[in-house]
Amino acid sequence: MTCLSFLCGRRSNLSNELTGVDNVTLYTYKELKIATNDFSPANKIGEGGFGSVYKGKLRNGQMAAIKVLSAESRQGVREFLTEIQIISDIEHENLVKLYGCCVEANQRILVYNYLENNSLARTLLGGGHSSIYFSWQTRVKICIGVARGLAYLHEQVVPHIVHRDIKASNILLDRDLTPKISDFGLAKLMPPNMTHVSTRVAGTIGYLAPEYAIRGQLTRRADIYSFGVLLIEIVSGRCNTNTRLPIDEQYILERTWHLYEKNALVALVDTSLNGDFDGERACRFLKIGLLCTQDAPKLRPSMSSVVRMLTGEKDIDEATITKPGLISDFMDLKIKNDPKPRHGINNNMSSNFNSSGSDSLENTTLTSASSSQATMTFTAVYDKSM
Secondary structure: OOHHHHHHHHHHHHHHHHOOOOOOEEOOHHHHHHHOOOOOHHHEEEEEOOEEEEEEEOOOOOEEEEEEEOOOOOOOHHHHHHHHHHHHOOOOOOEOOEEEEEOOOOOOEEEEEOOOOOEOOOOOOOOOOOOOOOOHHHHHHHHHHHHHHHHHHHHHOOOEEEOOOOOHHHEEEOOOOOEEEOOOOOOEEEOOOOOOEEOOEEEOOOOOOHHHHHHOEEOHHHHHHHHHHHHHHHHHOOOOEOOOOOHHHOEHHHHHHHHHHOOOHHHHOOHHHOOOOOHHHHHHHHHHHHHHOEOOHHHOOOHHHHHHHHHOOOOOOHHHOOOEOOHHHOOOOOHHHOOOOOOOOOOOHHHOEEEOOOOOOOOOOOOOOOOOOOOOOHHHHHOOOO
16 A cells, blocks of 8 residues: 555545534645644744644634644544544533644644633743733632533533543633633543543643542543642642742642641732732632542542532532542652662553643643653653743
């Protein structure tokens, strides 16, 4: 078989699989090349392990975010089709909108609505690299919006959808700073009659629920854990891991738990707010973050309950808050200082761990696992400076 016939056959197979997908426009490569001014570097708005994202103007005048998957991308054909099939069938104020895709030759390109204010990773957690001011009211709006979007995926869509990669770089912001959950390449469908799915671990260290990272057992509770970490990041204005801080402040969950035990959670609120925030509600949000990240998955609240707690419609029972689950409780993150590997621990997680490589619109120096490779140790990721 010639290279040409292989590529044509591949395109044909992709096109055939996409014919049954409603609400998806098939764009030509030429159309998207024109829209982005020949994929001009001036129009590049993001880059990650998957490839690059460009801003472009479509023929109908709409602005779009055009996600071009590189040939070396860890998002293969299966993930590409998954993202299209899942996102094309759902619509919600807090989810990105897929316009269509391009599958010409070996090209795999996704076309989304363009969101003017990039991601939370680049703006709120960007270390002063953004001019956007996130007031307390804006943070509340973002937290509730993400929670509603995730509750929709978990409870209103059938089969239920587990996103698997909830993190700051996958929360995009429109002109009004309304949050949109993006990047469904790792998403899994969860039939109602199944308690969990055993799968290869994929996601981003720092947001991964320990039971999923260690045993590969995926449930909606893994997303809820990730949301809890994100919620605390939004309130505190810092990434989940920062090795430039004193040792007892480097990991945000450990820091949050210690402050909770001291009844001093307000100390974690972002100092850039200059005291202009509702202290009682901020502490409430941080307690909800702790509820979502509890060690036992069954103790974590559903996302619909989280929404009600965030909006004040449901009370928080503080007696039910237990210590958060931490990967460091399962394995020695300082193992690089120990020349003898511990029995039963596979330091190189390449056989069952896959970083998503889907850090759309993210500055890869901002988060601890933003540009991590598929082959890594937990230590290597956690020891990156922020």
